[in-house]
Amino acid sequence: MASTTISRTTSWLPVTTAFSAPAACSSLIWGAHAPWLAVNDPGYGLSVDPNLTCLPPAATTWWQQNDTSIDYSIGPTIVCPQAYTTATTSVQDSSTFVACCPSNYRLNVVADHGAAVQCQSFIEEGDVVTIVDYRTFTSNNLLASAWVTAVSTATDAVVVEGIQMNGWIFDASTTHSNSASATDTARPESPIDPSAVPTSSTPSQASPTSGISETPLEEKPQAATLSIGAKIGIAVGGTLVFAAIIGFIIFYCLRRRKAERAKKEKENRFIPYAMSGTEQSPQGVVSRPRNVYSQAGFGPTEVGDGAYYHHELETNMKAGAVQSCIYELPSGRVTAGRAWGADPRTPQTPHPAGRFAAKTSSTTTMPLVDALIIGAGPAGLSAALALARQLHTAIVFDSSLFRNARSAHMHTIPTWDHKDPAAFRGATRVEILERYNTISFEDRPIAKIEKTTGGDFTATAADGTSFTGRRVVLATGVTDLPLDIKGYDDCWGRSIYHCLFCHGFEDAGKPSSGILALGDNSAPATAVALARSAMRLTTKVVIYTSNNPTVQSSIAELLGDNDAAITIDDREVTALALGAEGNGITLTFADGSTAPEAFLAHKPATKINGPFAQQLGLELSPAGDIITTPPFGATSVKGVYAAGDCATPMKAVMQALYMGTFSGVGIAHDLQAEGPKL
Structure with a gap:
């Protein structure tokens, strides 16, 4: 079933078997709309790759499937998708309306961001959240796509919105015609109980949570005339034919007008330059x-x-x-x-x-x-x-x-x-x-x-x-010229930052960061200035002078009483490597020892x-x-x-x-x- 949020019209799709969305359509978290998080998009194609079959075939082939005013529902026997559970049910006309939410989510009666977002979960400060995002990015001047997973700890409480998925379990004794348009009397105007606790993924018709009473369908005598569906079909068909004729006339006029305008421009226009x-x-x-x-x-x-x-x-x-x-x-x-x-x-x-x-x-x-x-x-x-x-x-x-x-x-x-x-x-x-x-x-x-x-x-x-x-x-x-240290080029722009106003804020609160006092950064005043900026972001800072006692001594003279958390390490740096999942950086020294840092600050020479x-x-x-x-x-x-x-x-x-x-x-x-x- 697909019901527009603009009107009260329901279109019934011939979905005759239970449907479960593939795993790729579920348990994914991403920013569907920049200001907030949203989980799983089984219906709209706004964030999920439309090539994924997140809807039953009848829905994916329906011409309005990408219209943001459409709510999708599944029947005659809904099965909540993977990682979804039944948030609430209600009975209408001897059939059960089912609202599915992602596991551990609850319904929100008045959606804050539109009728499509009606499930909510609450992340508390300190909760560990796994975020999965499908991204396309430039790699070696080529476009590449991949699932990107990040684990983050919430620094504040946040509400995560989820896309509600609705459906029906039809009463086997009740007959519904598959008409192109029918009055929506079976769907409640809003979720029934916002505080309902999620139940199992298979709802029971005998356990409604709403107060809507059952109203059996009454049998009505059939007139010996065309059915309403047939009349609507004839009317729609005639309208489409008439619209097609009008559209062809408009297209022909615009085409002819465009050709005449192009001819006139070709004769009179000024050509600033040509192209090859x-x-x-x-x-x-x-x-x-x-x-x-x-x-x-x-x-x-x-x-x-x-x-x-x-x-x-x-x-x-x-x-x-x-x-x-x-x-x-x-x-x-x-x-x-x-x-x-x-x-x-x-x-x-x-x-x-x-x-x-x-x-x-x-x-x-x-x-x-x-x-x-x-x-x-x-x-x-x-x-x-x-x-x-x-x-x-x-x-x-x-x-x-x-x-x-x-x-x-x-x-x-x-x-x-x-x-x-x-x-x-x-x-x-x-x-x-x-x-x-x-x-x-x-x-x-x-x-x-x-x-x-x-x-x-x-x-x-x-x-x-x-x-x-x-x-x-x-x-x-x-072009930045990398230092002659193994791994520097791989880490540059990822965990080596040339500017702590451009990068570094995202690493704030981490235990330690480093300054490479090499090349252009070997000037003591430059190294100390970078170290003090890094101290705004991490608990301590280490200035690495890499076997240069003269630079080490000059930097030490510039450090004052307020720089107690800044230390100097003169071990020779022989290699650099990105940390796990590209986070952080590890320094390797000539004696074989290593030191991890959240990031290194270094401004290389350029050409x-x-x-x-x-x-x-x-x-x-x-x-x-x-x-x-x-x-x-x-x-x-x-x-x-x-x-x-x-x-x-x-x-x-x-x-x-x-x-x-x-x-x-x-x-x-x-x-x-x-x-x-x-």
Whole structure:
């Protein structure tokens, strides 16, 4: 049975045998909606993989199965799914209504978060909870999926919501017709007893817990006319035929109007630049978005008179809906990008200011744009956004190389704190493309940049395609250089933190953490400052100087009376290894002894990504960063700007956003003072 919460109509599905959900559908805990926990989603497909058969076949093939206004029930003889028990029952029309909740949950009469969430369990402070989550993440530049299990101890009391599963045990002597629509008199308006104690998973018809009285069905004489079901069927069929005719007329009119508009645009539009690409892999400049929720996978798929290529942006697939946007190219092809955080059923309105037109081209040189932005991280994206606000054209080149690729979360970003940096990049990219029509993206790395005799810049991709711009923004980021210690590279970004404002809070309260006073961190003042920050998070801190008595002595001189919980260990560190399940880190010393820590803090040396600073002859700092003039980030070469990690010792997302925005502003002022290119 499926009953809409909007109306009192019930559709009866022909489920004739008992159904038990597979094990994969039960006893799972995840954040179905970010603010709270929810257990098992047997009905909606909001969090469970829809490929899992969490509903009986009749329900999974029903056209409304993913509608969030639908409550699913099973009959004629319900069997509560695995890990579910009967929370309460009631009798109506000689049949038993059964409400199943996860084991040890109770019913909540008035659901706090919608009619679908009606079971509750209470976790007390100190309780140990196992959380299982199905995640898709980026590993070695490939998308991978896996069940992730974490064991956590509750630091506060919390209510866990569970999806209630309803069903019926029909009286064998009672006849119900399988009509398309019937008045719902059998289902109670709300769970009967919120304090009912869960019973066994097989309810008894003889033991109702509600006060609803039994009312036997009365036999009524049958008229020698069409049944109500047949009449409804004829009416529905006629309505569908009429709707189909109207829909075809509307489709034909819209199609013809679109063709005429495309013809007119082709004759009159301004083409800022052309595109190269093949039918199998169209390249990334896009125009007005079509808000279609793509069900396709990778590769081209025929759609109408064209084809589309589904390009997957980096995402971390947590609970929530997917927004998939398909962008149409004038050639009839479209490219799709996916970002997280928006409901795909919610239409997104494009900016009304025309189109940033693009076309395929057999040439390898693109027309001039205002700016070439090398890098699609926070700095490059914010530079593009600033330029878009002044209607300047720009191409953003995405090499898919990001310093925080290993980080599952980023921090200190208002509204994006403790969220996936890949999701942030994907959402920002879609936001730019949907609202602004002067910015495009190229998902390929640039190999060379050179200044032309006319003062412009040419960027050449590895495939030989050249792009020309009046200005350049280098937002390439940096690569961290690992210490020459076995295991350092594996632990970097997981249990070795370069910044204790970016990471470490999640380890607060653990017994001990460590500071590696090696390389750039061997400066005593730096090591002590890191140690004092770590002391805010753990009970004690050990500074490891790794067989360097001079550094050890200098650090000891800086420690004061308030640093009693900070100690120094000068044993030579020979290896590092991640702890069990990737938590914590273990140091191994030259004498074979080991020491576990919650985390290590160390800021390694870095190098700028790409050869562009050398190719353009830019001035660099002693640390290897590009020297710029604040606030707009102009470099030593006129027309070249730098933003983000490649141009500052303070390498953080917020800093990159600030620098990228000001680079875009600086370029806009520069171009506007120079005037249009003749």
